[in-house]
Amino acid sequence: MNSAVNLSNVTAGYEHNVIFARLSLEIAVGQFAGVVGPTGCGKTTLLKTILGTHPVFSGRVLLNGCAVDSVPPGTIGYVPQLGTVDWNFPVTVEEVIMMGLYTNKRILPWSSKEERERVHALAHRLGIYDCLHHHIVHTSGGQRQRAFLARALINNPKLLVLDEPTSGVDIKTQHEVLHLLGDINSEGITILLTTHDLNAVASHLPWVICFNNGMVAQGRPCDIFTNEILTRTYGGDIVIVRHGDHFLIANSTPLHLTGEH
Amino acid sequence: MEFLLEPLEYEFFRHGLVAALMVGSLCGLIGVYVILRGMSYVGHGLSHAAFGGAVVGFTLNFNFYAGAGAMGLLAALLINRITKKGKIKSDAAIGIVTTAMFALGVIIISQARNFNQNFEAALFGNILGITDKDLLVIGLVTASTITMMFFLYRPMLFSTFDNEAARIFGIRTGIVQLIFSLLLTLSIIASMNVVGVTMIAATLIAPAVTARMLTDCFSRMLIYSTLIGAATGVAGMYLSYIFNAASGATIVLFGALLFCLAAFYKLIQEKRMLRTTFHRHGNLVHSHPHDPVHVMQAPVQDNSGTNPEEAGQKAG
Numbered sequence: 001m002n003s004a005v006n007l008s009n010v011t012a013g014y015e016h017n018v019i020f021a022r023l024s025l026e027i028a029v030g031q032f033a034g035v036v037g038p039t040g041c042g043k044t045t046l047l048k049t050i051l052g053t054h055p056v057f058s059g060r061v062l063l064n065g066c067a068v069d070s071v072p073p074g075t076i077g078y079v080p081q082l083g084t085v086d087w088n089f090p091v092t093v094e095e096v097i098m099m100g101l102y103t104n105k106r107i108l109p110w111s112s113k114e115e116r117e118r119v120h121a122l123a124h125r126l127g128i129y130d131c132l133h134h135h136i137v138h139t140s141g142g143q144r145q146r147a148f149l150a151r152a153l154i155n156n157p158k159l160l161v162l163d164e165p166t167s168g169v170d171i172k173t174q175h176e177v178l179h180l181l182g183d184i185n186s187e188g189i190t191i192l193l194t195t196h197d198l199n200a201v202a203s204h205l206p207w208v209i210c211f212n213n214g215m216v217a218q219g220r221p222c223d224i225f226t227n228e229i230l231t232r233t234y235g236g237d238i239v240i241v242r243h244g245d246h247f248l249i250a251n252s253t254p255l256h257l258t259g260e261h
Numbered sequence: 262m263e264f265l266l267e268p269l270e271y272e273f274f275r276h277g278l279v280a281a282l283m284v285g286s287l288c289g290l291i292g293v294y295v296i297l298r299g300m301s302y303v304g305h306g307l308s309h310a311a312f313g314g315a316v317v318g319f320t321l322n323f324n325f326y327a328g329a330g331a332m333g334l335l336a337a338l339l340i341n342r343i344t345k346k347g348k349i350k351s352d353a354a355i356g357i358v359t360t361a362m363f364a365l366g367v368i369i370i371s372q373a374r375n376f377n378q379n380f381e382a383a384l385f386g387n388i389l390g391i392t393d394k395d396l397l398v399i400g401l402v403t404a405s406t407i408t409m410m411f412f413l414y415r416p417m418l419f420s421t422f423d424n425e426a427a428r429i430f431g432i433r434t435g436i437v438q439l440i441f442s443l444l445l446t447l448s449i450i451a452s453m454n455v456v457g458v459t460m461i462a463a464t465l466i467a468p469a470v471t472a473r474m475l476t477d478c479f480s481r482m483l484i485y486s487t488l489i490g491a492a493t494g495v496a497g498m499y500l501s502y503i504f505n506a507a508s509g510a511t512i513v514l515f516g517a518l519l520f521c522l523a524a525f526y527k528l529i530q531e532k533r534m535l536r537t538t539f540h541r542h543g544n545l546v547h548s549h550p551h552d553p554v555h556v557m558q559a560p561v562q563d564n565s566g567t568n569p570e571e572a573g574q575k576a577g
Contacts, residue, residue: 073431090479102415103431109414135477
């Protein structure tokens with residue numbers, strides 16, 4: 001199997017705190033995988049380890065067969081969590097997308113005609129051409145997600161990594177973003193994302209990794225979204241309601257809040 | 262016109278004017294990155310550390326700029342080292358490191374009272390005492406900073422906007438940060454004699470925040486801030502000559518005035534936009550921009566028979 005991501009016996013953490021130990025994980029080329037798990041389970045550390053921005057205590061991380069610190073620029077596309085972006089920063093949507101090209105050899109500050117054409121073509125494809133000259137704060141949640149997706153895709157990466165792409169957007173936008181990612185994946189780009197939203201994962205993603213300070217299970221949602229695995233992942237009772245090919249995941253002990261005023 | 266030409270007859274004024282023009286544009290340019298990287302307090306702190314270094318350098322018979330530069334860089338490295346593990350935040354590290362270095366300078370001065378005069382210039386600025394050597398240093402720092410900023414525009418912008426993503430995309434963010442720290446330290450040291458340690462922070466920040474009020478475009482912000490900084494330096498020099506006031510303080514006050522004017526202009530602009538976009542839907546008067554993103558749906562028909570404004574008040 002050709003691996004887009006290959007972690008072998010990786011131990012990572014912060015100072016004296018090991019987040020996950022001796023983790024081995026392979027994601028095949030062309031896979032569309034989601035990492036799910038509770039808050040603080042190490043999803044972001046795993047993502048940063050794969051991206052090479054978090055040092056490992058031991059083990060080996062390979063991306064498309066290359067050591068993570070020697071991957072050529074532009075091979076990995078990355079979309080950060082929108083909550084971490086400074087929306088008051090003075091940049092337009094076009095400038096955000098253009099940043100993806102800032103790793104090339106051009107040293108002049110202004111963009112070339114070829115660069116502008118690439119940005120415009122991609123913006124057309126992702127449906128954000130009309131807001132290219134808008135300041136980023138004046139765009140909707142879906143447009144913002146697409147702008148950062150365009151920045152990640154502008155170099156035609158082999159691997160696309162997204163940190164919580166479905167958080168902070170409404171259900172319709174969430175659905176649109178996941179479908180768009182599905183289209184991108186069908187062109188051969190390997191996609192790895194983290195999310196809290198089990199139902200969105202269940203209905204859109206072909207491959208899921210359940211994570212809680214280590215890998216609990218991985219496989220197709222219909223195979224691994226079982227009560228036992230989700231309880232091991234989240235530590236609480238979880239109910240799975242199945243209806244044909246669809247299923248809905250919920251907490252088994254709904255909390256009824258009552259307030260007296 | 263004569264009031265513009267008259268002061269130019271004096272060499273000290275011509276020197277001061279050129280120095281103010283260069284320092285204004287230099288601080289205006291680098292100040293954009295300072296505020297967008299959330300480093301306003303670093304500029305303030307580094308100037309204090311550089312002052313301590315200048316005093317130590319003077320005591321050890323070093324060059325003024327060498328002492329200030331060495332201590333400024335040492336301060337930057339120490340702050341970086343202390344904050345690396347995340348236990349101590351940068352503002353706390355800046356507070357302890359740079360104030361300690363400043364205090365060291367003050368102690369040395371208080372022990373050897375014979376060179377107070379020179380360091381008052383560094384504390385509060387002495388633009389009228391600018392020498393040819395000072396002009397040369399300021400000119401070299403300004404030219405090299407503008408050149409570096411021009412050629413590093415792309416990595417600087419990306420790492421300022423999103424440092425982690427820039428690193429993932431292949432930008433060597435560590436080197437970019439190091440170069441920026443070096444340029445900032447050099448800019449502060451070059452500006453010390455012009456506006457003084459106590460006022461450098463305002464010279465760095467005021468043009469940049471004024472420019473931010475006027476534009477949402479990064480490249481335009483860089484140009485506006487550089488021009489505003491230069492204009493502030495020149496206007497401040499003339500005003501200090503006309504009103505016989507301290508030149509460094511006049512430059513800073515003029516910068517603050519421009520910021521107030523820009524903030525007022527922005528406020529007027531926003532109010533005008535609100536006024537032109539007011540709409541009435543039935544009894545509901547409201548305002549919204551008319552672009553597709555923000556188009557609101559028509560209000561739901563109120564079946565209770567009450568006035569929507571009253572209904573809103575009841576709900577609130």
